[in-house]
Amino acid sequence: MLWENSGKKQPLPHWALTGPSLGVPSLGPHWALAGRSLTGPSLSAQALQELELSLNPLRDRGPRALARLLPLCPALRRLGLRGCGLRRPFPVPEGTPLRSLALSYNALGAAGLRQLLRALPARGLRSLELASVLGRRGDGGGDGVGTELARYLQQADCALCHLSLAGNHLRDQDIEELARSLPHCPSLVSLELSGNPGLGSETFRNILEALEKRERGLELLNLTGCGIRDLDGDALSRSRGKIRDLRLPGRKFLKGP
Known part of the structure; x- marks a missing residue:
């Protein structure tokens, strides 16, 4: 059509x-x-x-x-390529005006995701959808996903505004590395992490601590379907000044100022 x-x-x-x-x-x-x-x-x-x-x-x-x-x-x-059965990335031309790339629901795996992030231009891309591109991962970690995500965001010319990593079997250690990169990527204002039950309260605290090191907060942080439990009132209070739309499991959406 x-x-x-x-x-x-x-x-x-x-x-x-x-x-x-x-x-x-x-x-x-x-x-x-x-x-x-x-x-x-x-x-x-x-x-x-x-x-x-x-x-x-x-x-x-x-x-x-x-x-x-x-x-x-x-x-x-x-460019929309959701659910196309892709198992490896493709080269993106240098100097492309591409602003939005949707690759969710393609079984890239950890190796394919690392290869993709190394090849994608950071200067122009604003929206990157990578929901459910990783299969089940070993308990020991060590596949370099968190490191590669952090490396991409820490590039000096990174312009990414929205990143979706929903449903990827992520763990706290993956987001620990990503969170450390947030002060280096002030353009990123929307982070979709829903459907990752391996992410716990440590992930929320790491993200919040990273946001306190930069002037601009987040417009959206979605952690529904994650394993977050027992957040204290202090953490939630601090988040109100840094996260405009905070979505947590088992709670109504929390709107900041």
Whole structure:
């Protein structure tokens, strides 16, 4: 399905091909369409700003196809690839204007996530959705996920505003490293960590301590479905000045000033 903002003949800003029936072999004509046929008076890959391919089974051949497609779309700002069966990342062109990337519900695993974070440009990306990309992890940790997340956020030109890591079997030690990076990434104002039962009260305290070291707080911190228990009144009181929308398990949403 193609989307266009008006009935006028103009470059197509949005292109959506969603649904469970399109795999890479059947998408072959569409990749060609993006590279050649979108150059006519009504459709142009050069002007494409939003591409939504979620729920298409791109699987193992998807990264190669995406690597060919993205350089043909120099104006692309939003890319949706939720639930596409991707198991490894794909190269993102240097200097891309991409502002939003949604890769949730793809089984990248720890190795794939580390590779992705090393390859993603930090300067322009504003929103990164990585919900449920990690499978079950060993009890001992040591897979480097927390370290790689912190490294990405600590880059001098990191512009990320929203990060979703929901449903990733994260543990307190993962977020301990991420929390330490928050003072170095003042642009990050929305952190989605719901559905990680391995995150306990230590995670909340580490995030709060990190926020107290920077001027700007968080607009949203979602910890519903996590293993947080027995938070004291002092911690909740301190959070009101630093977290505008705090969501905790078993509690009503707490709104700050």
